[in-house]
Amino acid sequence: MRWHLRGLVVLGGALVLLCGVVVLHVGQGSSGIGLGELGALLTGDADAGVRDIFVGSRLPRLLTGLVAGAALAASGALAQAVTRNPLAAPETLGVNAGGYLAVVVVAAFGINLGGFASAGLATLGGLIAAVGVWALAGRRGLVVGGRVLLAGAAITMALMSLATLMLVWFERSTQGLFFWGNGSIAAIDSTRAIQMGGAVLFICVLIAFLIRPLDVLSIGDEGARALGANVTVVKLAALGLAVLLAASAVTVAGPIAFVGVVSPVTIRMLGVHRHALLLPSAMIIGAALLLAADVVARSFLRSASAGELPAGVITAVVGAPVFILLARRIRFGNVDDQAAIGARRRLPFPVVAAAGVGLLIVTVLAGLKIGDVSVSWSEIGNWLRGMETSVVDRRFGRLAVAAVAGACLAVAGVAVQAVVHNPIAEPSIIGVTGGASVGAVASLMLAPHAPGWVLPLAALAGGIAATLLLLLAAGRWTGGSGGRRDGRTRRLSWPPAGLTLDPTRVVLVGIGVGALCTAIVAVLAMQAQLAVNRALTWLAGSTYGRGLDDLQWLIVPVAVGVVLVVVGRSLDLLAYGEDTPRALGLGLGRARLSVLMCGAVMAAGAASVVGTVGFVGLVAPHSARALVGPSHRRLIPVAALFGAVLVVAADVVGRTVLAPREIPVGLVVALVGAPYLAWLLRRSSRRGAS
Missing domain, CATH: 1.10.3470.10 (ABC transporter involved in vitamin B12 uptake, BtuC)
Structure with missing residues (x-):
């Protein structure tokens, strides 16, 4: 009966704790009425004002x-x-x-x-x-x-x-x-x-x-x-x-x-x-x-x-860190159990790439024409010939930002999936975009009148910090050649030679990181009285007011994407588990860390310009992989094209459905991405059952 006694002790302690919290809660208020005045209610001596409060x-x-x-x-x-x-x-x-x-x-x-x-x-x-x-x-x-x-x-x-x-x-x-x-x-x-x-x-x-x-x-x-x-x-x-x-x-x-x-x-x-x-x-x-x-x-x-x-x-x-710690402790499986996110090559790369470029051009032209102000094809033709047209100029700048940001988010999704080996992993789901949100909103609150470059840098720092937190909580690290391990001592060289990421654990820890970031953003937004509207608009994911000048903040993410294309063959090796890449001379831990940080830089950089736009890194890579296969030198360019098309189309839909009001582009993309995520899970559950 020891369990019974322990349970009664815990139950009694919980009751004592609740009573103490109730006393604090009842005594708190903006009216200035404390526990002394409230205590008079028990004896019937309290006045009507105290009773009413x-x-x-x-x-x-x-x-x-x-x-x-x-x-x-x-x-x-x-x-x-x-x-x-x-x-x-x-x-x-x-x-x-x-x-x-x-x-x-x-x-x-x-x-x-x-x-x-x-x-x-x-x-x-x-x-x-x-x-x-x-x-x-x-x-x-x-x-x-x-x-x-x-x-x-x-x-x-x-x-x-x-x-x-x-x-x-x-x-x-x-x-x-x-x-x-x-x-x-x-x-x-x-x-x-x-x-x-x-x-x-x-x-x-x-x-x-x-x-x-x-x-x-x-x-x-x-x-x-x-x-x-x-x-x-x-x-x-x-x-x-x-x-x-x-x-x-x-x-x-x-x-x-x-x-x-x-x-x-x-x-x-x-x-x-x-x-x-x-x-x-x-x-x-x-x-x-x-x-x-x-x-x-x-x-x-x-x-x-x-x-x-x-x-x-x-x-x-309070709860998000507990959730992260629990997700870290639970054993879900090893990295190879859920690594089947590849696809057989189906269509020639030049054909798919040409189709993607054509689709992007058509979407951009539709975006130039459609809106709350009517634009004729002749005006668009004059603009193409170099004539100044203010409406078309504004729309093109906005669409250009949407296209480049969408491409960066898509490539970031490719990078994350290559490392994590989970088909539903993408920057917004694993908390990277949430970290960028914390950085951006913090800059809006602490320095609302700061120069324009402060917000992108703050968002980038927040996204990288969230990624590091994810790695520390979800990753399992082993030392490099300089590391030494005995019965009691374990020393890790940096960068570590081994980094193992459980596919399910990464996503669950990422959900906890995202929830923590959302709570921090809510605290900051409530405090930022002068900037709260701007903060909330940014958090919804919006291309409103963006122009060609904002493309400068996407130079670094684009450069990182180009680097990932160049090292595409090394990314291909990450799909072969632990032993094969090492046998071919790839430093697996360093490669995983580097690729994941590249994805974080791209996702946070895009978020610093267009805000929180999720699911692009989920839909675009999977669509591209289904058409051109798993080779990253083909996959990354096609995914970038599909991501650009998705965000540009979402921008066009968001500003025309309720014109002159706008639906944030992040919400429009979510209406496509959330069902797609559900479909991916359903398909994986059927495979697991078979």
Whole structure:
């Protein structure tokens, strides 16, 4: 019964922690009313003003934090029990994103729903997302490596892209949902929190019937069946209840990240594994974590007039490093297991290259003509003959930047995939673009009136820093010829001779790095009162206002791309695992490090000019590889052409669909890239099943 005693001690400690956080949370506020005045409520001596502030402001916020934190923690605990994966949680399985999109869609069309109706809608969205993740992961995806987490990342990216697009299209009716989308417990009244609290309590009663089956599942499916458990029914029931809990949290507080990961893992690290005590302890820790995050968030911006920092940002800042550490510790497989991203050469390179150039020319001509101002073909012809036409000049500068940036992003994707050997790896997914965002927004906040060259350099530095963090967290390093290793001492020469990257681990660590960067950007953007609009426009990925002068910031990324073409044969060797490249004289660790840093320079350089544009490094390389094969001397030029075409086309669509309003080019590309990512995962799951 030692486990029982330990569990009770942990449960008691969690309750003490929650009580302390509740006291801090209730005593905090902008009205100047402290715990002394609030304490008078218990004796009935408080005046009406104190009672109104407590009932109208602090109590709703407290209840919202308790309900949302407990629900997210319980949801994460159930998901981790089913998948036997400590990284599984509502945000990593797409449930939060599904519920958030459902709420945004209803708000966009001006439909006002009550508490339970909103919860039902969020539940439906979460269920659809969960089914999508299950379908992408395959039949064995829930228990095989990190496939379910990769599928969850794909679904989350797709749904969040759609939600952002709805926010742009229906700006008036969805006003305030962007802020709420970061996760906030700033409730207006207690009604919805009480309603959802009752729903969470009812779900907990249902969970009580699954406690023993969940304990049995921990020994494995076969062992559980041998003990008489209906594994399929238990998993479906647990996942269904996890979705209901996550939907309840989304309804009251929006999509809050990492509470569902950190809380159950914390309890397990304290030695509690039986669900009878793990679940209540995790729920208490989840509530305490969310309330503590809200205390920190309000303290952080207490003197600022820009608004209030969402509590979900703080949970992401705390939870993302924990997610990265967990992803680093889990074993998913070795580098050769998922290295099949090559393709057989199908079409002659000159034919494909000529077709790509022709397609790019056609797309640019369409971009010159189409827009909120009509341009005739004769005007375009006059411009081609050297006559000055202001509208065409502006459009051409913008399209030129889009083309070069798209080419750089595509080649960066080729470089990342060559090193990582994961078909879904690309700069935005592994966090490189997020690091560039941190650098750019930091420059906007710290030096809003600085010269134009400051932002590109800051973005470049941020992207490189994010790449180094990724390598340190996801890579396994071995020393070079100067290295020495004995029983207790391990010394590594620099640069290291060996760098091994697990394909799944890199993507999952990259997701954590990206989430951390997003949270930091939110903090910086909230502080940058004078530059917040510019920062948010840049983060959406936009070519608005770009011209030929901006091409100077892409000179270095283009030069790096040319170097990658020159060393294309060495890139080809990276596809042959560990032994063959070394036998042919390639310094594998140095080569991987160099190529990955080249990809980071190209992606960050492009992001410094056009902002956060994802999925180009995913769609363009795969399309090119399917046509010309895996040889990098053919692959890189064709991928660059396809990337240029994709971003130019996205720019044309974004500025014509809602003209004179514009849809950021990053959102347009995401509408293509997110489904493409889902298709890649589905195809890989079918191959794994066969």
